[in-house]
Amino acid sequence: MAVPKKWWGLGLSASLLAAILSGCSSGSNNGNNGDAQATASASSTESASPSASGAAATASPASALDTSKKVELQFYMVGDAPADLKEIESKINEMALQDLNATVKFNFTTWSDWSQKYKLLLASGQPIDLIFTADWTQYQTYANKGAFLPLDDLLPKSAPELHGFVPKEMWDAVKVGGKIYTVPSTYEEYVTDGIVYREDLRKKYNLPVPDSLEHLENYLDGIKKNEPGMTPIADKGNLHVEAYQLHPDLKNMAYKVGSTPYGLNIPYDDPHNVTSYWGSQAHLDMLKIFKGWTDKGYLPRNQLNDATRGPDLFASGKAAVVLSAQNPTAYGQLLSKMAGTGMEIAYFPYPMYKGYSTPVHPIHNGFAIPTSSANPERALAFYEKLVLDKRYNLLTEYGVEGKHYEVSADGHYQAVGDAGASGFPREGMNGWAWRNPEYMLFDTSYDVVGGIFKQLETISKPDFLTGLAEDYTPYQAERAALEQVQQEYLAPLEAGVVKDVEAGLKTFMEKAKAAGLDKVQDGYKQQLDSYLTEIGR
Amino acid sequence: METISAGAAGTQTKEIRTRHRRKGLLYDLRKNRIMWLMVFPVLVYFLINSYLPMVGVYFAFTKFDFNSGLFGSPFVGFENFRMLIKLGALEKITINTVAYNLVFIGLGNAFAVTAAILLNEIAGKFFKRITQTVMFLPYFVSFVLLGSMAYSFFNYDSGFVNTVLQWFGMERQDIYNTPAYWPFIITFFYIWKNLGYSTIIYLATVVNINQDYYEAAELDGASAWQKIWSITLPLLKPTFIILLLFAVGHIMKGQFDLFYQLVGANGMLFNATDIIDTYVYRSLKVTFDMGLANAAGLYQSFFGFVLIMIVNFIIKKINRDYALF
Amino acid sequence: MGSSALSARSSIKWTAYIFITVASILCLVPFLLVLSGSLTANDSIVSEGYNLLPGDWSLEGYRTIFHNPDKVLRAYGVTGLTTLTGTLLGMFMITMTGYVLQRKDFKYRNAVSFFIYFTTLFGGGLVPWYILVTKYLRLTDSLWALILPGLLSPFLIILMRSFMSSMIPDEVIESAKIDGAGDFLIYWRITLPISLPGLATIGLFLTLHYWNDWYLSSLFINNPDKYQLQYYLYNVINNAKAIQDLAISGVTLNANLPMETTKMAMSIIAVGPILFLYPFVQRYFVKGLTIGAVKG
Secondary structure: OOOOOOOOOOOOHHHHHHHHHHOOOHHHHHHHHOEEOHHHHHHHHHHHHHHHHHHHHHHOOOOOOOOOOOEEEEEEEOEOOOOOHHHHHHHHHHHHHHHHOEEEEEEEOEOOOHHHHHHHHHHHOOOOOEEEEOHHHOHHHHHHOOOEOOOOOHHHHHOHHHHHHOOHHHHHHOOEOOEOOOEEOOOOOOOOOEEEEEHHHHHHOOOOOOOOHHHHHHHHHHHHHHOOOOOOEOOOOOHHHHHHHHOHHHOOEOOOOOOOHHHEEOEOOOOOOOEEOOOOHHHHHHHHHHHHHHHOOOOOOOHHHOOOOOHHHHHOOOOOEEOOOOOHHHHHHHHHHOHHHOOOEEEEEHHHHHOOEOOOOHHHOEEEOEOOOOOHHHHHHHHHHHHHOHHHHHHHHHOOEOOOEEEOOOOOEEEOOOHHHOOOOOOOOOOOOOOOOOOOOOOOOHHHHHHHHHHHHOOEOOOOOOOOEOOOHHHHHHHHHHHHHHHHHHHHHHOOOOOOHHHHHHHHHHHHHHHOHHHHHHHHHHHHHHHHHHHOO | OHHHHHHHHHHHHHHHHHHHHHOOHHHHHHHOHHHHHHHHHHHHHHHHHHHHHHHHHHHHHEOOOOOOHHHHOOEOOOHHHHHHHHOOOHHHHHHHHHHHHHHHHHHHHHHHHHHHHHHHHOOOHHHHHHHHHHHHHHHHOOHHHHHHHHHHHHOOOOOHHHHHHHHOOOOOOOHHHOHHHHHHHHHHHHHHHHHHHHHHHHHHHHHOOOHHHHHHHHHOOOOHHHHHHHHHHHHHHHHHHHHHHHHHHOHHHOOHHHHHHHHOOOHHHHHHHOOHHHHHHHHHHHHOOHHHHHHHHHHHHHHHHHHHHHHHHHHHHHOHHHOOO | OHHHHHHHHHHHHHHHHHHHHHHHHHHHHHHHHHHHHHOEOHHHHHHHOOOOOOOOEOOHHHHHHHOOHHHHHHHHHHHHHHHHHHHHHHHHHHHHHHHHHHOOOOOOHHHHHHHHHHHHHOOOOHHHHHHHHHHHOOOOOOOHHHHHHHOOOHHHHHHHHHHHHHHOOHHHHHHHHHOOOOHHHHHHHHHHHHOHHHHHHHHHHHHHHHHHOOHHHHHHOOOHHHOOHHHHHHHHHHHHHHHHHHHHHOOOOOOOOOHHHHHHHHHHHHHHHHHHHHHHHHHHHHHHHHHHHHHO
16 A cells, blocks of 8 residues: 555656656667658648748847857756766866857756656757757657757758768758758768677587578577577567568568567568568568577577576676677677677677668767757757867767876777776767767777678668658557557567467467558558658669 | 425525525634644645646647647547547456456555554564564565566576475476466565555554553453454554545556566566556557547546545445545 | 463464564565675676575675765765655644644535545646646756655645544543644644654655655756665666667667676665664654553
């Protein structure tokens, strides 16, 4: 009989708890969020544009930047603040006061409930001048709903250099409904995933490199036989399903980080020819394989509830492969973490099997100006400084030189003292969005990562799908119902705990159809088609 | 004659009533002005903190749009509620929510009353203090930790329960894929976590029962059990009823953390463990819709409101003094 | 008959000891798991799960937290201050309201009760409330944002009302009135001292409520120097999860913390002081008991 903790009543209790606890598992669901564009904007232009342009009109000044009045800018970044933020802030403010007659307050959301806070910050309309955006913060959805100011007119006036610095293709790529709402990062990286595995064990037991489904299974089998105490796959909560990518039929699937929308197979080479892989032979094959993995003990039987699994388990030597969420940078970190342990690890990027890789989409890291901003011009001018002025940039990316970091003779980033206890670790302000490739400093472990990037670059093709700003309003209820059905019926299949896979898949398909699968898939396909036509694919 | 007298009686009562009414709020404000002054800050507090935000109920009937702000957003009537129904599981999760809470209320109070009475019987002060503190411990264990601890108890591969089962030569149980176990597990953890807390409420009452009652009963030759049955328990009734009314008011709120951290994303168990909060939470993760969230909240509020009215009505019938209003 | 009463007396004692002991053990075990987890090497938790005794002793969890003791100490300070202020202020307002509401001659007591109780049934939801606090009351980053929202709970007010009405005979108030005491004086001089056990209960609940609160920090505090202790804990526990989940979206963060053992250590640190406080508050129950007995 707990005393009522939420004195303010019932209201949004569900959604708030939701947001708090979600952390950001949103990745798996919101991968679907697809994105901005033609049909999608049919409704978005109607709702967002008129008022948005109105806001822009009041915001656009007659002449260039007017700095006569001193202002304080509210800057919001997701994640945790570094310990020495105050020091950085005061140093930045010294410069900004001189350059722009402005000071800035850096606010952070913390990681644990950023998604709830992000929602509240924008919905409450409190004055915010700059806020981080990404595909995973649902940039396109917010832009569609009118949460951000369109920057098209503002950019040439308030941040002309920045406007020229970011290539035109990138400005185009972040457009939602034909307008720019965010300033994208120009740093090109690959966040495609791969398999991290124990190379020493592979050599020891003479196992194949897990570069295909068959080899992966041989590898897992060899590990289980020789290391009976191990549950070879380290992934938690069904993330091993990334191995879908290794099925020959699904190889060409234009796979988006997180998940594929609504069980659709969108072939990269022929994206108009969309089919449903849910319920297909390939789907059944994979589910049977997952069931086998569970039965043979490659996966823990209660993987869905096991919170300790993940790369940590792998790093402690208790598992032999990680199948999910290992992009080259993450692999680099595992590499340096495990450097002294005597365990040798290696990396197989999924794109090498698929035959092509996609560099990160420009919306992955950016900064927007919310509609509630009182000083959009100054905010944009400040952001320009952050990206292009080396003093601002280095200070906010790496901290104070000599105190937090040093640059080694060969130009590498070197943390001063224990990196784990630093008051400002590398990119301590999560400054992914204002990375400037010309000023960037890397530590030595990055050399391996850079090597993988080079390898991926050779098979690089543009990511054209992320630009689709899906508008799911027409099938919102079905979409939500479908998500429930997925968790209730598909997830156990993927976890390999349903005894009769074929019957289980049939049940799932029936339930999914009842929830409105067809309507959702058709709705998405329509938007996809007109988007593809618009971008000329 | 009769009619006239009846009429006279009628006007008489009416007169009393109007005089009474004239002696209404304004009169009382003057008469009891000190007492009104004493509750005034509290009334203002609730007015601002709770009543003012209630205008937000309106959002349940709008389609939220950032540009137009909260009150400019288009009015869509019952659209959000229709969507809630369309999600398709409202009936099941409502039943689950109510059923779980009834069990929680029943068993939770039974255990708390028992613990409070028995604690009071214990003479050793040191023992009493230590155990009471210990029983309070679970209240501080966060649900996130609880979730991972439950996993190390119940998981198939290396869980403590299965290790023990194997010692005794029994077969391993796949607890996480067997929905039938979960109502028990969840109820256990609920009681476990709240026992110390609700015991205190009862203990504060038990401790204050006038010793004269017991002495008198002893003179009448009542046994210790009889004294508990006929003195302690009846005197705990008002406390129980308050707890009951509040618990009923919170029925529709469910116990989100408890269910979410124990069950998580394990779809196998949803049929037995899904409550309104967890279901709506999962829906909102995908739909990202403020209107729907408010509609769900309003549905919960409304249902809770009706329940509390019924319960209060019944209590009022039985004993007016115990009713909340 | 005397002997049967005696045996019933001892049978109830036995039942009491057994029941309370079993319940205590059940409550203690998971907590011991946390304690032992906080003293175990991280790798050992990750690979072997929780144990009643640490297999692999290590203080790395505590070391991680006290690497930067400022933060923890400041969080203690914030929690201590808000707990103390909130509890005292809350106790005053709650008992005052409870007193008025149990006065039979206060005609509108039911209406006022309902006015208060109704707020637990209905609410406008988070967003309007959030706007109220941030935009109109302007409490962002203020300690009042941590104190005010939890100050009054309808539950505690009603609890206090019923406690007082069962504890204080109407005659006492009547005779005080005849002696010419004003309403506030009766409350302050007569009602409060009699209600000491109830006061201790309410005080304990308020203390626990403030001590355990993390949610208000998460909503209204941007300045890490003003985080409450539990929010600090909450972040330690949930960040591991959040950071891992982020990887799915292609975001890579440096997170080389011994997460599992740090979670446990942080839990112990957050619970510690209140546990020491609890037996101290319990004394007041005993005191209340004596007063009740003297009053006869």
